Amino acid sequence: MVLIRVVEEMIANKYRENKMRCPTHLCTGQEAISSAVSANLKIQDTVVSTHRSHGHYLGKGGNVDKMIAEIYGKSSGCSKGYGGSMHLIDLNVNFMGSTAIVGNSMPIGIGLGLSSKLENYNNISCVYFGEGCTEEGIFHESVNFAITKKLPVLFVCENNLYSVYSGLNVRQPKNRKIHKMVEGMGIKSFNGDGNNVIDVYKLTNKAVKYIKQNNKPAFLEFKTYRWREHCGPNYDNDIGYRTEKEYLDWKKKDPIKNYIKFLTNKNIFKLEYLKRIDKSIISKSIKAFNFAEKSKFPSKNDATKNVYA
Amino acid sequence: MPKKRIIKFNEAINEAMVTAMNLNKKVLCFGLGVDDPKRIFNTTKNLKEKFGSDRVFDTPTSENAMTGVGIGMSLKGYYPVMVHQRLDFFLLAMDQLVNSAAKWHYMFGGQQNIPITIRLIVGRGWGQGPTHSQSLHSWFAHIPGLKVVMPSSARDAKGLLLSSIFDKNPVIFIEHRWLHNTTSEVPVKKYLTPISKPKIIKKGSDITLICISYMTIEAIRAVDFLEKENVSVEIIDLRTISPINYSIINNSIKKTGRFLVLDIGNEKYGVASEIISTITIKLYKYLKNPPNKITLPHIPTPTSFGLTKDFYPTYRDIIFEVLKMLKKKTLKNKIPVLKNLHDVPGNWFTGPF
């Protein structure tokens, strides 16, 4: 969780150096979900994700150096500079790919689930997406197939209330509960506070157990909030689609601060100890940026490679 | 003489929308973000305030369904203008576009029209990469029943958008993102620029450059140098890629005997190849040279600053190719170099979108 926060905020701080030249969607504020979901996944479990995938990639254990190098467009990047921030992959940890068209990776995650079923349910396929995706036809097609075929798929819906600058009020009926909607489609569903890392952990744990015991998919919906603008490094509470107050209210629910409070209040860890962890995470992150900056750009001639296998 | 009014391409689009919505109450505007704070790069500015949220509205992330909704509205006499911030997002709507919008008039014996207009923006630069910068106009041009309009100036953007909105057929209206900030003289009054009619924007005698969308800008940039080298180029802005009325083009080529097509799409199976084959079949005996085309290489758009270096052709490539076709020698290093970094159109554009 702290690693994701530190990396995202370093990207935000350095983005205006104009060296990370690709559309970049930060997940600051939403870190609890990717961290605690990932803590329930085994290395052989696969993950697919969206345009906002840094947290999912890092949570799964994706290589930090290679992620930052990818955002810098370097040949040492996880997609060798071909993909950028919106197209991450780390096959060493079965992070199978994140893609940039809303809903695009979801059926691919279902396919990964079907392959697992054919191999005796040997792993879970985790599919991350935003609530915007539930408005696409492909979402319903995918959920339907997953439940019909009883696939070991873990759906993780990060409901951060906005699709770009469009609030839920113009996109979905009032009081829509996404988890209830999919429950109506026959899929086991859970709903929780996406900013409470313990909640996320416990619910995911239940969902994963359910999948394993029943050989069926499960669905998680977590409410959360992105702190920064939809795409890019800035804050945008001033441009009119949401309020500073709304942001500040959500900031009070900072998943990291609250977790630290919990750990120290209960004397599980001393603050000193946590600070030491932070330090090592910060130096790991700085190292990743140094690695990225020092790495070389791919040559322009490499652009014609990889078109066909 | 009244002073000429110079405005930006995106302002011209906005003006066309306001004009159309004033002219006819049945003109609608919808799509993701049309009333959000950024207003689709300001092209839908003030529309909601002026015309209300029945006629101007944001939508769910549901491209295919919303296209069908537009078709349904048009069956009842509405003129929906739909907007997608990237052409790539609209790919989810291929079924409604191809199987319904393009076919409805034909498959029901001409009884109903589908006058929808779909505005698509083609991204470029700042690592837009493989799925945020595709120029797939040739796909649409391949479908009978669709019109595909691609203006390159603010003036044509206004006149052609108005024609597109009131055209009886489905029109795909493609805006290149790098054109949004370009300016030209745009009359305040309402005017309709005819669809299908190419425009000669510079007369010349040695070679005809047939330009699509943003490549018109690069062609204009090539002129100065070429004139200094004593080459007289005729520049035709195609403006509509389907259907094309060839008479202006044919006359030009009968005069110059040479032509080069400049496209913003991939090299193969595209509009550039289509134009070359059409002209060559018809005007074979007038041609002094084999024709040629300048396009994107036939690869997906890579993301990295390093990989995109030579991906997009510029005026330099045009100059080089024209001189080659005319068998004139020039040293590549004589051609003036690019002033910007290669992945931005100018200082106004700083990404990320």
Ligand SMILES: Cc1ncc(C[n+]2csc(CCOP(=O)(O)OP(=O)(O)O)c2C)c(N)n1
């Ligand atoms: C098919 C498609 N339509 C539109 C877009 C533009 N777009 C990019 S991200 C995004 C927001 C989607 O919202 P959500 O799925 O909730 O994810 P969030 O950005 O909130 O994490 C949109 C509409 C797209 N990438 N693909």
